Amino acid sequence: MRYSRSFQVFRMIFRERYREPTLELVLPTMLVANIFLNAYYERSGFQLLGIVLAFVPIISVSETLAFAIGFRNIVYVTGDHIYKGGIISFITTPISRSKIFLYIYISDVIIPLIFWLLTTLAYATMAGISIPPLVLLTFIVGYFFSENIIFTLTLTLRSPGIITLASLFVIGGIFIFGGIGLYYLLLKRSIEELYLLSFMNPYLLWIGQAEGGKFMPIIISGITADALIAIALFVSSFMIFRRLEL
Amino acid sequence: MKLSGLIIALGIALLSLALTSINATVTLTNTFTNSYSIYIPGTAIGTLQLSQNATNITTYLLVIHNGEREFVKLPATLYLSPGNWTLMPYNETYYQIVNKVENVTEKTNCGNVTVQKVIKVSVENVTNKLTSPVIVKVNIYRMYLVRDPGLIEVIGISTLIIGIALFVVERFHS
Structure with missing residues (x-):
């Protein structure tokens, strides 16, 4: 069977990132790691709070795993290729640069997200827990937000060590200081300032919402801001990749 | 790409979930006077303990479970089955000892004398509103990970079997 040229390149890019034991290790772990959803759901008296807590990154193992795989793909596969010049062999294949960028983006960022989404939805269906779609969307948008930051950093800084440090500082700073700031503002009950910081860590607002607050418009504005920043970063990394000089 | 490894791994994961x-017991304690409702998912197994911290009160609760109505006298233990549980007070009966002042006419040698006497009378009160809150203890002593463990198993x-078969086929026919 002969595949089209684009598909052959895509398969090459995909296979490089998901070699033999990767999928076998990652997919079952993601599926099983969702037991925290059940555990927190039980502890919270079958309320929204348990679902929200189980969806906070770092607490949720499968989310962290998806993020880590995306991080590894971007920094240590794509970033390494750009740093050492291995990307030239991909660029010299007879398809356009924008297509190569798209394939790299899909296999680096979108496929781990699809794994996470599939395993989480399968688990939620099996366990009979109905997850609010907006909670899922919060993580999806946040995932694109942080992975696009790493992607842009990779294309501008190039060296894997520096990218790892820089992205840890940037993303960690955004989430941790955003969380601290939002917590302070939640205690202060200053709604206008909450809108400003809401894009930094919407999970805190979700916890507030589950505890009986009314923060839904703030959460939606935060997700929208996250999505806009993610799209801007995606476009900018696409521009940088198209003009990449090696 | 070899699929057999992935399928075997997923089979083991599904089996372990099933x-x-x-098994850690989780107890959720609540008190209510108006109404209380809780949703129990199909994965949880436990009991619902209803009690009241009062000795001379008899309370009947209306328990609505998935549309079925039932009257329960406190204290009570109910086995939880999945679905929505709503508890509402139906009526509360309690006896109250009331000091009643009565005019009693006594016959004496000098004629009839009316004397006021204090008599203790016990009065039965029946209300729809609870005077003493009901304590609800939801004991979840087992939580399955999946709704239907048998099916998932x-x-x-x-x-797992498909994965092993595929592994054998890939091993000897390539």
Whole structure:
């Protein structure tokens, strides 16, 4: 069977990132790691709070795993290729640069997200827990937000060590200081300032919402801001990749 | 790409999900006077303990479970089945000892004398509103990870068998 040229390149890019034991290790772990959803759901008296807590990154193992795989793909596969010049062999294949960028983006960022989404939805269906779609969307948008930051950093800084440090500082700073700031503002009950910081860590607002607050418009504005920043970063990394000089 | 490894791994994961359950007992304690409702998912197994911290009160609760109505006299223990549980007070009966002042006419040698006497009378009160709050203890002593462990177990075992068969085929026919 002969595949089209684009598909052959895509398969090459995909296979490089998901070699033999990767999928076998990652997919079952993601599926099983969702037991925290059940555990927190039980502890919270079958309320929204348990679902929200189980969806906070770092607490949720499968989310962290998806993020880590995306991080590894971007920094240590794509970033390494750009740093050492291995990307030239991909660029010299007879398809356009924008297509190569798209394939790299899909296999680096979108496929781990699809794994996470599939395993989480399968688990939620099996366990009979109905997850609010907006909670899922919060993580999806946040995932694109942080992975696009790493992607842009990779294309501008190039060296894997520096990218790892820089992205840890940037993303960690955004989430941790955003969380601290939002917590302070939640205690202060200053709604206008909450809108400003809401894009930094919407999970805190979700916890507030589950505890009986009314923060839904703030959460939606935060997700929208996250999505806009993610799209801007995606476009900018696409521009940088198209003009990449090696 | 070899699929057999992935399918075997997924089969083991499904099997482990079906066979595992969280056994730590979780107790949720609440009090109410108006109404209380809780949703129990299909994975939880436990009891609902209803009691009242009062000795001379008899309370009947209306328990609505998935549309079925039932009257329960406190204290009571109910086995939880999945669905929505709503508890509402139906009536409360309690006896109250009241000091009653009565005019009693006594016959004496000098004629009839009216004397006021204090008599203790016990009065039965029936109300729809609770005077003493009901304590609800939801004990979840087992939480399955999946709603239908049997089905998931069968799916896991069959996935495992398919994976092993595929592994054998890939091993000897390539």
